[in-house]
Amino acid sequence: MTWEVRVLDPRTDPEPEGWAGFLVAQQAPVPWDYGLLRVESRFSRSPNVLTVISAGGEIVAAVLAMLCAPVASERPGAVRGVARLGPRWVEVQHAWLSGYPPWLFSDGVDAADRREIMRRFERAVGRFTGPGCLGVVYRTVEPEALDMLTGRGRHVLDTMPTSVLENRFVDVEGWLASLRRSRRLSLRGQSKKVAADPDVIVRGEAARIDLDARELATLLRKHRERMGQVKFDRRGPITAEYFAELVRRPDVITTTYHDADGRLLAFGNVLDHPVAPLHQHWAAVTPEEGRPKHLYFDAVVRNVRHMIEGNRKSLSMGRGLTDLKATLGFQPVPLLGVIVPRPVTRW
Numbered sequence: 001m002t003w004e005v006r007v008l009d010p011r012t013d014p015e016p017e018g019w020a021g022f023l024v025a026q027q028a029p030v031p032w033d034y035g036l037l038r039v040e041s042r043f044s045r046s047p048n049v050l051t052v053i054s055a056g057g058e059i060v061a062a063v064l065a066m067l068c069a070p071v072a073s074e075r076p077g078a079v080r081g082v083a084r085l086g087p088r089w090v091e092v093q094h095a096w097l098s099g100y101p102p103w104l105f106s107d108g109v110d111a112a113d114r115r116e117i118m119r120r121f122e123r124a125v126g127r128f129t130g131p132g133c134l135g136v137v138y139r140t141v142e143p144e145a146l147d148m149l150t151g152r153g154r155h156v157l158d159t160m161p162t163s164v165l166e167n168r169f170v171d172v173e174g175w176l177a178s179l180r181r182s183r184r185l186s187l188r189g190q191s192k193k194v195a196a197d198p199d200v201i202v203r204g205e206a207a208r209i210d211l212d213a214r215e216l217a218t219l220l221r222k223h224r225e226r227m228g229q230v231k232f233d234r235r236g237p238i239t240a241e242y243f244a245e246l247v248r249r250p251d252v253i254t255t256t257y258h259d260a261d262g263r264l265l266a267f268g269n270v271l272d273h274p275v276a277p278l279h280q281h282w283a284a285v286t287p288e289e290g291r292p293k294h295l296y297f298d299a300v301v302r303n304v305r306h307m308i309e310g311n312r313k314s315l316s317m318g319r320g321l322t323d324l325k326a327t328l329g330f331q332p333v334p335l336l337g338v339i340v341p342r343p344v345t346r347w
Helices: 019-026 034-042 081-085 111-129 143-148 172-177 181-196 213-227 240-246 295-309 322-326
Strands: 004-008 048-055 058-068 088-092 103-105 133-141 155-166 200-206 252-259 264-271 278-284 314-319 331-341
Touching (some): 019 058, 034 048, 111 143, 133 143, 133 155, 172 295, 181 295, 200 295, 213 278, 278 295
Antiparallel strands (some): 004 048, 058 088, 133 331
């Protein structure tokens, strides 16, 4: 088969023809939208590059990656020009789709084709990155996808799992009944506290136009700073510009918790999807700043209700806090990392 491989910078390159239709056919999650990729990259210290593979003029595969430098800068990262001479590596992951594969394949692409496409991706993105390219790092590889990435000189390692709840419930009470008694009682009590608290105003809807995107971005940044820096994390903070685009979408549900004076106490958002919604972000002020301690669990109950009532197959809560999420019925889904030094990508 003859493939055309193009490496695009969403900040400057136009959306490839047929991209929107390809995303619909693959039921791709929200952040694959080219406009969102453009906004995210515009301010990122590790900008996205999107590799699109076409056959006969139609897109058959795509791989998303970040260009990362050893020294993280607060300024937006360069893609072309003199930046190609400095040391960088290609990190294959979707920055804000924790635990999701960073590639899409059309149904007609078989296992042998996928393996060949990934080799061509590595060679193309290495040339695009420049002579300073150190190699390719895959951060979120599902075990069943490992065969298309393994080979001589490639290093496989375990990485943080993601957490997924399979929908086998008729209603929320059925989910609660599946949990251990102490957790079940605490969730019921915490939800009642939120509903009865006159000083906590909860609103959860899609297509929010009432929110201050800068306030959301600031709260998330402070929340992550308290949680501590993730090792080897080259993602930059999510910007207000990105949130402004994200929360207005009809397929993004944002739940907010305000106090009686209108101060934002916490928020979370769910990327809706016909099969597998994802609880993407959560951020809150500290209890010392006036936040009730039970808001996170209230958000989880709302997310599970959305999954069940919407007849979705599963709900992902992303990576991190694996033990806590296990008490809520979420199962860890293993993920692997694959390191491919630059000389290997040329084989």
